[in-house]
Amino acid sequence: MSRQWNALGVSHRFIKQQLPRGGIAIDATAGNGGDTLMLCETVGADGRVLAMDIQAQAVENTKKLLEDAGWSGIAQVVLDSHANLERYAQPESADCVVFNFGWLPGGDHNIFTRKESSLEAIEKGLRCLKPGGIMSLCVYYGRNNGYEERDAILEYVRGLDHRQFTVMVVDFANRINDPPIPIFIVKEG
Secondary structure (H helix, E strand, O other), X not given: OOHHHOHHHXXXXXXXXXXXXXXXXXXXXXXXXXXXXXXXXXXXXOOEEEEEEOOXXXXXXXXXXXXXXXXXXXXXXXXXXXXXXXXXXXXXXXXXXXXXXXXXXXXXXXXXXXXXXXXXXXXXHHHHEEEEEEEEEEEOOEXXXXXXXXXXXXXXXXXXXXXXXXXXXXXXXXXXXXXXXXXXXXXXX
């Protein structure tokens, strides 16, 4: 399977095409920092990136990756839940908000996102988006976190007002097992 045609590759292509240089981006589930690094590279030296994660190891991994790549000057990395996003970002301030739901790659699969905090975080993230801003959600499911979060997220995004948001759900129709689901939301402006 080509990396450019997996959930992460498709998400990164979408973000890079939409996120402006000098923009403001939020990685609400920093994980090991891959998305945070991509956001820093995309917004460039005049942009700003907020990254957050509930796991201390994820925050440390992200800080180290950004420092090694020379991007720590434009990024703020905090140890906190994505459900507390509005503590760090104002309404209509972000050009892009990114989520990866599931578990930390290479981490403890017994620690994973949960539908209650994830739905709250998506709602807050939508409020933080500027008109014309984008949100990317990659939903990893199965294993220990099952399908409850996936189903709740899909129900939520499909219920968003079509006059305020455009929602696209990518279905890897011929992938086996539980392929991640990329979801893209554009806030109408």
